[in-house]
Amino acid sequence: MLDTQLIAFLIKKYLHNELTTEESLLFREWLNADAENVKLLSELETADKVFTDLSIYNRIAERQKEGTKLTALTEKIKERTRQDEKQPKPIRARSKRALNWIKYAAAILILFSSIYVYIKQTSDVPYPSENHSTHFSDIAPGTNRAILKLPNGKTIDLDNDADGIIADNTTISYADGRKIEIANSSAPQNAIVTLEVPLRGQYHVTLSDGTKVWVNAGSKLHYPLHFEGNQRAVELEGEAYFEVSTDEIPFIVKSKNQTLKVLGTKFNISAYDERKEIITTLVEGKVALGSENIQEAPLVLTPGQQSIFNGKRFSKTKVDVEQFIAWKNGQFYFDGVSPEEAFSQLAKWYDIDIVYEGTTPKFEFFGIIDRGKNLSGVLDILKKSGLNFKLEAQGTHRKLIIQDEQTY
Structure with a gap:
């Protein structure tokens, strides 16, 4: 079917x-x-x-x-x-009610821009111009970009064309086998290194135990070159998707004041500083969530469940996990998300500031957008969903100002 x-x-x-x-x-x-x-x-x-x-x-x-x-x-x-x-x-024009229905339904057109998932095409379909500023007409999407920070303070700009890096106890190499020079680091094997992914970037790392981590834009992953002792522990600032290698030794992810513990599983954590909540979405396996701030039994998630931790309490709900891991697969996946959430994702991927002028739009976004599109293509799609906006630039500083919804 x-x-x-x-x-x-x-x-x-x-x-x-x-x-x-x-x-x-x-x-x-x-x-x-x-x-x-x-x-x-x-x-x-x-x-x-x-x-x-x-x-x-x-x-x-x-x-x-x-x-x-x-x-x-x-x-x-x-x-x-x-x-x-x-x-x-209607003899002349549609009623206001009907037009409003179409306006809110228009966000579904975003879905049609994602047919690349099903039918591979060799080039993007051009979108008509909507008086976008020339400063923004060719802003490229994010790419593989990251900086590796070693314990001795040395920083390495990682290869954008590489398919991630691999930590192998005492060495770090690209996925294609090329070694990354870290000879000047005299720190012990369990010293912490940091993979820092800037805005407009994402990167993939395989840890020494075989665990795979995809790190999203504006995030940092702190991890040791080699796991020692009775636990495997990393620290996350921002968002990352984990495929944890099965082992009897627990794997622990610390995000702000949340602690996640697993043995082997697949999950996504979103713990950006600007958000009050930490959102954890489980794809496979089982995880236990806790915090030093609360004296409660750990919250256990099963596949398809998501927890939201506001710093004081955990809540749990059933979700469509595809929406929350779509970024790893090169997509923006909007399933009834608010404009604030949708534009927050765009801001990190295109490195732009989002400013709301007047009333914040109330309609929800549905559909999928290819993260490989230039900003102009994405904005043209959003324009069709009933959105008014303007773009401003001061040097390299870029700002998208969201205005009131279109009226009919």
Whole structure:
């Protein structure tokens, strides 16, 4: 069964006569899979608000469990279509209510920019200009960028083209085998080194025990060249995704005043200084969370659960983990996030300041954006979601000013 997001994308392109040969084959596969799909397409072709219906389709599809039949989704869309057909057709313009619905649904268009996940393309689709400042028209996205700080104070600018580094007890090398010169360091093997990833950067490190860590923009990972004793401990400032190598020796991650303990698992921690909360999302395995500030039994997470620690107490909830580890896979994944959260992610990846002028926008963002896009491409997508903004620059200092939402 085709991915429901891909189906929505194909329907949109079909209705605009934009399907490629490969996409036509995929679309035909879905169409022939169920007679209900043919009926759905027929209704969408004649519906007055196809744009709205597609946004509903995507929103519902995000909530479906893997393996659920598409007929459940089609019934929801048909119901919406039938309701639309009962409404009087506007003679001149859509009602304000309808326009507002479309405005909020417009954020779903972000999803369509991510089809690269399913159909590999050789180049980005150009987006029309929206009077962006020339200072920002070609701002490139973040890349592999990091600085390695040794115990003796020496710093090393790591190779941007390398696929991460590997710590091997007494040496550090790139993933391709090239050694990194650290001979001047006379510190013991368990001395702490720091991988510092600046804004507009990310980097991957394999620790001496085989644990893999992806470090996000604006973050620091403090770790020893070699783990010794009865625990494996690292310290994180910012955000990182961990795939911990299984071992009888506990693996500990300290983030501000939170302590996470595991034996072997996959999880993401977001503990940026500007946020009051520490967000821990578990992908595989099991983790126990605690803090010196509270006298409670450790909070245990199982796969698909997330904890939020505000410094005083832990809370736990079930989440879609893909949204919280998408950055590692080269995506911004917005599933009902606030503008503040969405722009916070953009700020770190493009190294820009975010300023809100007037009322903070209230609508939520849904969809996926390729982190490989230039800033102008991302802003053009956001512009279509009903956002007013302006860009300012003073030398190398860049600022995105978010204004009020568009009105209709």
